[in-house]
Amino acid sequence: MSASVAFERARSEERAALVGYLPAGYPSVAGAVDVLKAMVDAGVDVVEVGLPYSDPLMDGPVIQTAVEAALRAGANTTDVLRTVEAVAATGTPTLVMSYWNPIDRYGPERFSRDLAAAGGAGVITPDIIPDDAEEWLPVARSQDLDTVFLVAPSSTDKRIALTTEACRGFVYAASTMGVTGTRDQVGDAAADLVARTRKTTALPVAVGLGVSNADQAAEVANFADGVIVGSAFVRCLLDADSPADGVRAAGELAGQLSSGVRRQA
């Protein structure tokens, strides 16, 4: 099921969609599934399951810490697919967020087949650009998977058009120039980027990087179709005293964010 279904539902309810990220395998493979299910129960509309990678150059310290721990505990691509299967079974569109090399190594064709079989909606690829994605786009299309690429404040209008042309499901707009992590303010650049992106596509545009609380979610919901939250959820788990505490904290945050995207301050 394409993520666009969830965006359409949100649109029909005159609100933005809430997209929640967590890397597979943290605090454990089963533990991450529990957290993701709690996030879904509390109102997350679209799930991104991160594929832990040894060289996550788009990620800040919070996600790096969780991913390193997941890798040390042995989390691998098969665990990611199992995680997707468990979360997708809730009926929530579930995508994988992955750097390119693990997919390259697994085999793009095999990966897209196994992901589709697990009920996955598609893949967000932060380190490939459509210009260099010929190894990915045809195989993803053949499995009817969403292909989500990123646009950034530094993207030219021409590049934005090229990127949205290759996107299916939604477009990921990076709010600021930088890596993942919570920030006090969502960059001013985000609204402008969303406006420039919308000129090129009818696809939903979701904003990520730096959103961590309900007020920020409400602010972004004013100008975007979706609000993407990652580090703030991971932070809940890093700060938790126990896995159960983490599930509770992430669920609570999801609830607050979910009311945020409905508030539209």
Add this chain to the structure above:
Amino acid sequence: MVSSTRHPQQDSPAGRPGRFGPYGGRYVPEALIAALDELDREYQSAAVDPAFQSELDGLLKSYSGRPTPVTEVARFSAEAASGARVLLKREDLNHTGSHKINNVLGQALLTRRIGKKRVIAETGAGQHGVATATAAALMGLECVIYMGEEDTRRQALNVARMELLGATVVPVSTGSKTLKDAINEALRDWVTNVDTTNYVFGTVAGPHPFPTLVRDLQRIIGVEARQQVLELTGALPDAVAACVGGGSNAIGIFHAFVEDTDVALYGFEAGGDGVASGRHASTISAGSPGVLHGARSYLLQDEFGQTIESHSISAGLDYPGVGPEHSWLSDIGRAVYEPIDDAEAMEAFRLLCRTEGIIPAIESAHALAGARKLGARLGEGAVILVNLSGRGDKDVDTAARWFGLLDSGGAPGSDSGTGDEK
């Protein structure tokens, strides 16, 4: 020196810029594309700008001391290389002690041309960091160097050198705490500060245009050496040998010889404890194709595409990736890549010190060890040109421990306190 002439190998069948056959490309966040495009554009225009060229030529000559000589090492040849004639291209005689300065002077001039005031760089052995800090001081640029925490310990002297030159050294404590993680952290800085900052990449890896840009700035090594060998011997060498970390000194000396198909090209990778041990940095000899740090190339990876940590006594070769042009030269059979383990490199290091009075960088000692093997294969009288990419001042501590010259040092090959202890 920056040559705008395109080499045929550079273009894939599809003819895309920045590809070497299937290798190279740009596997990076979209946020970096504007900066990479800007760098590429400026470089293309600088390459045909006589004013830029003459400023760079002037610096290479009056500041770095180019051209570097070629030295015939007769005693080493007789005692250590089966009587083959070994000729050393003396990049160790450059200002700052290695070939890294060739690249950095060009990129610092480019930074100024673009109008940015801050440079960042990654460093492993510290040589590229020192070179970058040097050029930044010369041109009045702010300079931040990312260095794996592990490397700041084994190359403490170079950390002090960078700080003396006014650079800020940031120890990187994520991942394996070595060069690959320093590159990740530098890329994160670049994504965040790209408006003010240029990334002075240290080798021929990374996203396009770095493999081409750095190669063209290092090409001068081979251009000079080819002429020097012709003058000295009246003929081209039988073989050219270089050590390969990311591959910049190797591509620098290879490139002028690529069309000379009678000249064999050999890249020597770090074999660490031996390829069979799994503790090595022999990316082409023992790795597989994939994507790391923005380019498709050979790398050390596990079955799930996670990068495997490399190991080498030489911090400058301790990298699990390699430049994409080398992957291509290997695939098409134009260059051959072989591992040299720590012990072989250190033996060649000792031999050059004792026979010629030249202390090489441990990185370069891998090329010397390779030349010894080539000498045995090619026989007496064969001419082997070796790129002596750097001098060994920075390695005196490591070597003293290896050879048991310091009290705290263990037996050779054991806990040397400098190699790949983790």
